[in-house]
Amino acid sequence: EYSEPKLHKEKVAVKTHFILEVKNNSFPVVLITERSSSPNMMFEDYQRYIVTPPFGGEAAHFYNQIDLYQEKKWENLKIYSQYCSFTLKKSKKELMAFHPDEFHDSFLKMIEYINAEVSRWDDPDDDKYWRLFFYQPILVIKNDLMILKENQNGEYDLQxxxxxxxxxxxxxxxxxxxxxxxxxxxxxLLELLYREIELDNIIESKIVSLKKP
Incomplete structure (x- = not known):
């Protein structure tokens, strides 16, 4: 979690809570089955976040004027729907792909934590503070990450x-x-965190400008 107090005098806060799990992968992790993001994607279907005051009411003004899909740069996303890694066969001479259960468990662990944090805001105090808090799960791996891409010849390469x-x-x-x-x-990791922090700061500045008379 990161936050700068410079704009809090306006009672506005935008920040991302980063929820991390770290894995020491001996072999590359590969993401496969690519698809592009679409403006038809509902941001709230894929990103957990809270707002205060609750949707509607006093803060409806900024909710209706901030397009989170665009502000978070989702229009350029490449999304992958499957993942795998590798392990040695019993002969110890060949690799075989497998679906790491430990990754699946880590994903569910992060989601459980996020759901608990989001539910804390189901009945927020009426303090007139405009908040937009994102909750972003991140799996950090120690070694190689690859994607499976189709090349111009219709063949697939690991990149x-x-x-x-x-x-x-x-x-x-x-x-x-x-x-x-x-x-x-x-x-x-740090590059990713700083990029999200920069986007949050831009959103926060826009909300402050909307709130000022």
Whole structure:
């Protein structure tokens, strides 16, 4: 979590709570099944966040004028819906792909924490503070991250990357639910955090300008 107090005199706060799990992967993690983001994506279906005052009322003015899909630069996202890693076969001479259960457990652990944090704001105090808090799960891996890309010849290549977004699907109270999870290498983590902080600062400045008479 990061926050700067410079604009708080206006009773406005925009910030991202980063929820991290760290994994020491011996073999590359590969994200596959790419799709582009779409303006038809509902931001709230993939990103957890809270607002105060609750939707409507006094703060409806800024809710209706801030397009979170654009402000968070989702129009350029490449999203992956599957992931795998590798392990040695019993012969110890060949690798085979597998679906790491420990990653799945980490995703669910982060989601459980986020849901608990978001639910704390179900009945916020009426303090007239305009808040926009995002909750972003991030899986940090120690070693290689790759994506599977189709080349001009219709063949698939593995390309090394530092960061990518995974669409993780799960059931929340028997309801199919999705969330975007950042998968990032350890060396690229700070760059990702600073980028989100910069976007939050821009959004915060815009909300302050809307609130001022």
């Amino acid at each position: 090394p990357v530092n960061q990518a977004k995974l669409e993780f699907n799960y059931f929340q109270d028997d309801t199919p639910t999705s969330i975007l999870i950042d998968i990032v290498t350890e060396e690229a």
